[in-house]
Structure formats: C-alpha cells, structure tokens
Amino acid sequence: MTQPVADLVLDQVGHTYRTAGAPPVEALAPTSLTISAGEFVALVGHSGCGKSTLLEIVAGLRPPTTGRVLLGGAEIVGPGRRRGVVFQQSSSLLPWRTVAGNVALGPEIQKVPAAERAALVARELERVGLAEFADRKVYELSGGMQQRTQIARALAADPDVLLLDEPFSALDTFTRELLQEELRRIWKETGKTVLFVTHSVEEATLLATRVVLFSPRPGRVISDERIDFTRRDVSLKELRADPAVVAFAAALREAIGDLTADVAPGVTKHRHRLRGRP
C-alpha cells in the first residue's frame, strides 16, 4: 500500500442550508482545521451540529457555502477516489451485486485488470473477515457484515483519506467493539488518514489520535485534543479499562454535556479541563 502524503486542510469551511420557505439554517460555522496524513481524527458533538455536513463537504458530495477544502494542496470540487467514504446507512451498498461485486467497484472503475482485481478484492475481504461471504448478496448479511463490506469497498479503491460517518452506530455493543478493533488494526496497517464522526466519546477516545469537539449548531470547533491511547500496543479491551482512557472519556462526555446548557463560557472551561487529562 502506498504511503499517503497528502495533508487535508479545511480553510474557513462553513455551510448554511437554504430551504425554500424556511429560514436558512447555519449548520456549520466557518471552520479551519489541518489534518496531517496518517492522523485518526474523531469528530464529536451534539446531534445536528454539522458533523455529517462537514464530512460530506470533505467527500466532495456537498459544496461548502464558505471556504474550501484542500487535499495535498488541491482544492476539492467534487467526489473523487482519493477520499473513500463509509456511509452511515448500509443502503449505499448495491443490492444487485454480491459482497465481492461491491468491493470490486473501485478497482473496476479504475480499470484494474481482472486478475489483479480479484486478488485485491480477496485481500480486502480477508482483511475485514468476510472472505467466506464473498458470493453472498448484500441483503443476506447482518448489519455488522454490511458495514464491513462498506469498509472493504472503500479500502479496495485505495483512498488517501477514509471518511466514516457513525459507521457503527446501528450495531450492538459486541459487534461494535469487534469492528472498532478491526478499524484500528486497518488504520495501523494502511496508515491512511481517517476522519471519523461518532456520538460515542469512548469510541473517539479509544480510536483517535485527535478528538475535535464541535459546539451545538452552528458547529464550530471548541476543543481540539491530541491523544495517543490508540497507539499503545494493547488491545482495545485493555485500553477500555485504563484509568487514563476512562478519565479522558469522562471529561469529554462532561464537556459535551455542558454544551447544551451554555456554550460560550463552557468553551474555555472545558478546553482547560480536557487539556489537563492525557
């Protein structure tokens, strides 16, 4: 796998939804962030604060209403294969294709020769533990397996950046923990840049090298913390029990919880509190 070198730069990126017959909704206040290649960034914040909007903008699926996004210095103007997406809904899988057929989409579009493509698909299916389900229809799979298929599909296209929008939110705790471990392993194996939206502070704490906390709508960055729990050479199970991890997750949860009551004063307070922990 080639080592990605492209930094992702968000330059005053903001979005306002304008719906006819309704007042405009500013979902995302102009936001600037620089994400280095290989980082695992978790975006957390209240429901409706513009996280999905931000992810869609980075994916190129939604043009921002202010600012711009640069990947390796090039301005993002639309969707493209350097930014892979794992959608929240597994209905983004193509039901007329098998699991392997879905994973093969990226290589097919890139005109990879058939033999090479088969090897690539087999490798990615192996990676997410779906090798024996290659020939199944996607609607015959469980929710967890469908999300794994999506991850394999995104990886098979070999993007520089992997964008995931609450990919595990519809799964039970057990499956979710399994896939968290897998995503962490995949990230370590491939060294890809990951942008990961989640509602779970624990998930963010366990997986990310950086946690970006958004204020309620309009979303703006109110805390941006670098952490390194995930780099430790222990399983997520052990990491979960680690007091430092527990403490950081608790502080994060508190920071999010307090945001509902009062945004402005909370910003400085929780910045401070979060900084002190790790």
Added chain:
Amino acid sequence: MTLLSSTVPTEGRRVGWIDRRLKAAETGAGTRRWYGGLLVGVTAIALWWLVALVTRAPSMLLPTPLKVAQAFWESVTSHGSRDGLLGSYLWVHLWNSFRRVLEGLGLGVLVGIPLGLALGLVRAVDWAFGPILEFIRALPPLGYYPLLILWFGIGDTSKIWLLFLASFAPIAVATAAGVAGVRNERVNAVLVLGAGRFEMVRLVVLPSVAGDIMTGIRLSSSFAWTTIVAAETVNGLPGLGGLAWASQKELRADIAILSIIVIGLVAVASDGLLRALERRVAPWKGRA
C-alpha cells in the same frame, strides 16, 4: 403443547398479508396460486352453460361452451377448401396479432427506455419533452388511428405505428420514474469511488431502474394487446381482432367468444412471462 395452547389465551395478532409478503421476500417466490383461478374459471364456465341451457338462448347470441369448443376444433382443422376459421388456422390469427404486438412493442421499448433515461437524467429533455409525453400518454390510441390509416394505409404499417405510439410513452414514463427513485446514497457511493457520469449511469442507474422498466413494459404489453385487437377491426385478417370482429358479420357468437378467450390467455401468458423477467432483473426489490 397442543393441550396447553388450547387452554392458554392468546396475545397479539398476525396479519396474513404482511406474513405472506415477508415469506415471499425470503423465498423469492410469488404468492399467488394458479388453482384459485382455475376453480373460479371452471365455475364460471359451468354457470355460463347453465344460463345458456336454461334461457334456451339461440346459439347465435349465447352459444354453450360446447359450441365454442367446436368452434375451436373448427379453427385448427381444415374443411375442404377453407382452412380453420375465415380462411386461416387459429395459430395463424394468433401469430399475426402476436407479431404486430411484438414489432410495435419492440419499437416502443427501443425508443421508450432511452427516452425515459434522458427524461430522468437530463433536465433539458424533461423540460422539452416531459409535457408532450404526458399529452401523448393521455390520448386514446384509437383516436389517432384514423390519421395513421390515412398516412400509412390499411396494412400492417399503420397498426405497428399505432402500437408503437401506444407503448413507448408508458415505458418512458416508468423509466423516468425509476430514475427519480434511484437512491442518492448509491449514486454517491460510486462517485466517491471515482466514477464519472457515464459509469454512474451504468453502475447504479441502469441496474436500479431495470425493475421499473420491466413494470413499464408489462403495462405497455397489456395496453398493446387491447389496442391491437381493436385496431384489427380494420383489415385485420388474419388476426385475433379481425377474427372477433368478423364473427359479428357471420353471426357467429361462438367465434367471438373463442377469440376473446384466446386473446385473454395470450395476454395473461405474456404478462406472466414479463413478470418472471421483472423478478429476475430485480430480485432485490423489497429486500434492500
């Protein structure tokens, strides 16, 4: 267990309709059984026979099923100088109608599908042709049939034009509706994998609308059958419509009934075939 369940009150209720749907989705099979139709069909024939006997209606007006069966026999045998009914065997009548439907419908498919895709995908096409299509679709085909006869004569050409005009609009409209129903997240999924617009159409739009296209063709097919039979009243022999129409001049109600039954059976058979195709091109419908 049975002893127990008979004494225990029940809780909750089942709704057969959704149960059957879920079962059908799981097994991929249709839910309708043919023997229901057979039972009702046999009952109807018995009733018809009874009415014919009781009222002693002249067979010129209401023949018994036996008379119709005899007409069927007549239609597949040769009697001296004349073959079958009105100079042609039944299968010749059938084949002629079938061929006309096939040609008209085939042209309708060839034009309807690309037009429907263009309507759904290209705003300018929808802007220009959407309203006209609605207009054409609303017209009763037999209304413009006289014009077609004036332009193309009373031969097959005007009939095929008629069927084409009657069938391409429903197919185009069904295809366009299918395109409108393509799920955004599936389109986005291939765009983020690097697909261009033509690949997007090939990979997502076409497979998505295959089922809708088949639905449109089914609609057009039954529409075409009703239209062709009426159209064959003008120089339609040999042809099932011509046969039915001529029976009236010959005072042969048995032939009329025979034609009706054959037309109905053919229409049901072709719909069954198309329905099987429809399931085949979109087995995932209702499951994903």
